[in-house]
Amino acid sequence: MNVVAKPKTNETSKWAWLLKCIKRDKYLLLMFLPIFAYYIIFRYIPMTGLIIAFKDFKPGGGIYHGKWVGLKWFIQFFDSPYAFRVIRNTVLISLYSLVFGFPVPIFFAICITEIKNMRFRRIVQTASYLPHFISTVVVVGMLNMFFTMNNGIVNNIIVKLGGEQINFLVNPKWFRTLYVGSGIWQHFGFNSIIYIATITGIDPSMYEVAKIDGITKFKEVIYITIPLIAPTIIILFILQLGNIMNVGFEKVFLMYSPAVYETADVISTYVYRKGIESSSYSFASAIGFFNSVINFVFVYVANRISRAVTQTSLW
């Protein structure tokens, strides 16, 4: 191996060291060059574009021109009744997804790994991942068709059972339930993979000792399985908590309509409507900037906590 010792003192030898490194690693540098350019153009330049949040940007005027307006757009946002609504909806949708969606894959994984018939187990497992790979457009399309008043299967069944039709799609009370429920349906199987792998990795001798002691299966799960998958549960929980201000745009956008904005409109969809649809670029950037900063803080703190608690973090 061709190691270049790093000098500590002399200024000129530092440059010489750098030159030597560049010469030695020239292929690696050349390989990374297009990637570097990509990150600068598509990831870092948009960050500098955030200055329009503090300016009065006019389309066609150029991002870096325009008059400085300070915090005008932020104040305008927080003074509007929409600020509270979109922040509340963002947090509530995340929170409900976390509270109702997080335990499901864990229960499912515990059950699946207790099944002794491998053929049956594989079929159930394989089927459970399937919805994860269906596009959001199709999932929302399915929701609309199943829950519509106009011959949707759910209302057909309700009527057959003697109930009254429910107008799920335009009733704000039902939006979060549909959003969270379909999210659980789509992802519980896929999210259970990591728990299944952790449980399968548990040393079988743990269970053998328990068998000799005559412990019931229920106690086995509570005293052996759950404690051993607890670190995985904690990391995933913390990381999801870090994403609490980050509700994906796509599914809400596809699902909602003005009739349900009251419970459905989240920060990202509001930014889209203000920015892309009404061309209030500066105003929308300010909201987006606010959201990015909050996200950054949440994800950063979540990672720090995860590292402290379990010695593991994403980065």
Next chain:
Amino acid sequence: MRQKTDIGSDTLFYTIVYIIAIVGFIITLYPFIYILAVSFSSSHSVYRGEVFLWPVNPTVAGYKQVFKQNGLWTAYGNTFFYTVVGTIFNMVATTIAAYPLSRKQFFARRFLNFFIAFTMYFSGGLIPTYLLITNLGFYNSRWVMIIPSLLSTYNVMVCRSAFSNIPDEVIESAEIEGANDWQIFYGIAVRLVTPTLAVLTLYYAVGHWNEFFTALLYLSDNKLVPMQVLLRRVLIQSSSELMGGEVAADDKAAVSIQIRYVTIVVATLPILAIYPFLQKYFVKGIMLGAVKG
């Protein structure tokens, strides 16, 4: 020794386990079975709410109708193009990004790792990105589906950890024989991480197949839009463009319901068809992600 009550409790335990597994199985699969059943039923049976599990008065009329529409084939072709070309670009970019970052002696490694990781924490967000991409002339260009999403930082990190698992001796012995970094990369390293590359290829390909938002933002030309945009118009905005003009007025409502179910089947079929062969890689993929970088 086990008590009688313990054995009773174990029976209860397994009963619960099997019930949950079976319920989970039915919940995941039933919507798909229902969609298939509707798509093959006569539109009037669908309209009267008679279909629950099996096709009623089976017919392929819906499929015939949808296949006749040129719009479907254009969208299908576009999605195919974006998926194939996009995935090739993704994979080249991901490997050439990941390999230098995996080399322990590369002098810029720490800096560049931070350089890409930072973008996972913070981004310019929708509006600045939108302004940049439209300013660069990507609006209504096929390349908008490929270049701005050239790689995913998360996937680069997964690929990087695969490369760094290659034993040092393998690379050192190649260096002693006079191979340069580029030769080691495509001659040795890439071959040793093929399982990881297979998984990433699948992830990228599924991502392109299902991509909707980029097309919504930047493509308004009907000749360029992918399947997902057409799907949104048909499924969610109730567009009748796949229905054809010759449907009698009183049949419209019934036929339009059936057409939507047929469209779902047609758009999702490729994923459903290759899925059984690929699912073992998906599982492997999520475990790769769990390995910390």
